[in-house]
Amino acid sequence: MSQRTVTEHKGVTEALFRPVRTRNAFEETVERLLQAIRLGVAAPGEKLPAERDLAARLGVSRVTLRDAIRAVADAGYVESRRGRYGGTFVAESLPSPAPSPAPAGDLEDVLTLRHVLECGAVEAAAARALTPADRQHLTAALLDVSGVDTEQAEYRRRDSRLHLAIAEVAGSPSLTTAVADVRTRVNELLDAIPLLAANIEHSNTQHRTIVNAILAGDAPAARQAMAEHLEGTAALLRGFLAGR
Incomplete structure (x- = not known):
């Protein structure tokens, strides 16, 4: 079974998944994940980096990362898969954005x-x-x-x-x-x-x-x-x- 992973655009990936800068670790982690998805750095169907690696890149605990991933999953942007080829994947069909209340x-x-x-x-x-x-x-x-x-x-x-x-x-x-x-x-x-x-x-x-x-x-x-x-x-x- 093949799977796509977030490997392209290395410079952009490193920029988005850089260590968070504030004490709002959960909120900023959610922001980084959504940015990566919206900008296509993590495209539909692609697997996010392993939890251990992603937490280290962002400079957050694995608990904080899991909470952020759960929030993004609840919003319909990622999904978790179990098994040998499991992990966290960007949803194949992303949520349709609601009309923005402000540009x-x-x-x-x-x-x-x-x-x-x-x-x-x-x-x-x-x-x-x-x-x-x-x-x-x-x-x-x-x-x-x-x-x-x-x-x-x-x-x-x-x-x-x-x-x-x-x-x-x-x-x-x-x-x-x-x-x-x-x-x-x-x-x-x-x-x-x-x-x-x-x-x-x-x-x-x-x-x-x-x-x-x-x-x-x-x-x-x-x-x-x-x-x-x-x-x-x-x-x-x-x-x-x-x-x-």
Whole structure:
């Protein structure tokens, strides 16, 4: 039995399957896999590199790689085969892309605007002397989003409320309005991609780090944590939506 493997375009393959650069290992691994498939580096019917080799190339654990492959498989882009000639293969018939809610240029515009606004908001919130009501508001919003399951619409609502709560305690109504506007645009993009359990778990961990930094008054740590959190979401959006 013959099988096609990802061996051609060595330079492109090495570029896409290079070590991930951020702490969002799961999200960036999903992005790399989808990029390779969409660009034809891993064509329909081709076998991906062995799990051990691919994890080493990406610089992630095999557990993280398996979670990412499972997410991509659930979305219909790859499939696992057992037996002597088994492994992970790009699906012969790839999912038909849904109409993109925004062209690629708009995607980057939204992501850049979100980064500027929300990193600024979290830094301002951490730099303020928060009232007991502010602290309660943040803590309640964090508990609210942490307790939701993977039902997409409800998770998006609670996640949005936490991010808006952070903007609110920054003390600038105009900033809160701007964050609300960009969050509406972000949610339109997020609704076009799968809700991934591993990403929710990771996001909730990041949410706790962000809120704890705000409550501790550590503005640099809050900004860094928010930047990492937003980059994880951006990686998933680029992975699923860029190039449509």
